[in-house]
């Protein structure tokens with residue numbers, strides 16, 4: 001939650017708001033500070049700001065600039081590092097921290113044919129969004145999840161997961177996770193799996209079959225599944241696209257879908273919350289802002305966005321951020337355009353800190 005301040009110096013945070021020399025209570029304040037006390041009266045505006053102020057400006061990464069790095073990474077990264085061959089988009093506003101926008105990272109993972117990313121699990125929440133259909137699979141808690149174009153695969157906290165590319169070509173997919181949040185909270189646990197555990201890979205769809213039918217559930221299973229995160233791990237892109245075509249536009253002019261936990265109707269994970277968005281050609285959405293942070297992946301089409309003071313044109317597989325409490329509006333250029341949006345919105349919801357506005 002404090003990630004947006006990571007690495008950013010807040011001038012005067014531990015100093016008095018008014019220069020000590022002219023304050024009648026300067027000696028008292030100095031004495032308090034020397035004794036590990038802070039007065040509230042001279043710094044309450046910094047302790048209770050009037051409104052959020054993101055430390056990062058919006059940022060845009062073009063796929064055409066990024067793509068050459070996928071080829072280099074596939075050739076140059078040593079084989080022992082193959083399981084972590086991911087390239088993370090970083091905003092320098094975070095002072096060198098590996099952070100894309102507040103609380104979140106967005107990345108692309110590169111897997112050569114035959115590569116396996118060794119199983120592991122962690123308390124951070126993560127997702128994969130397949131940008132291509134090239135024979136890659138993610139195995140989550142003993143379920144083989146396909147990665148066809150537009151598929152979302154969840155790897156919820158402490159679920160064992162690994163990836164394999166069984167196709168003929170190098171593949172790339174989009175990842176997002178909330179390591180910056182979990183590390184700021186100092187609540188990161190990581191367990192490596194065994195490199196030689198062949199049984200891990202020898203699974204089929206397994207219990208993922210139980211969650212294929214929207215509106216149909218196995219009696220007695222939904223209650224247990226509702227506790228922590230979605231029991232459904234795989235959300236096929238074909239279903240998302242069909243639903244986006246079927247639903248009417250929302251108040252802002254775009255069509256929105258939320259990926260949900262089928263047992264609760266809420267977010268897929270307590271601290272990672274995913275959306276799909278379809279923009280109509282030529283019509284800018286009404287500007288919105290939220291206390292939550294967002295990373296947007298352009299799934300299809302082209303267009304432009306104005307986020308805060310920045311306007312940028314985007315194309316397929318570009319990535320851009322919408323830092324919290326920053327106005328954002330989007331326009332598709334030719335035909336419709338689809339965005340995949342990963343956020344920390346559910347966490348703000350749980351904490352009673354979600355505030356959203358539309359112009």
Ligand SMILES: [Fe+2]
Nearest residue numbers: 120122126161
């Ligand atoms: Fe992982």
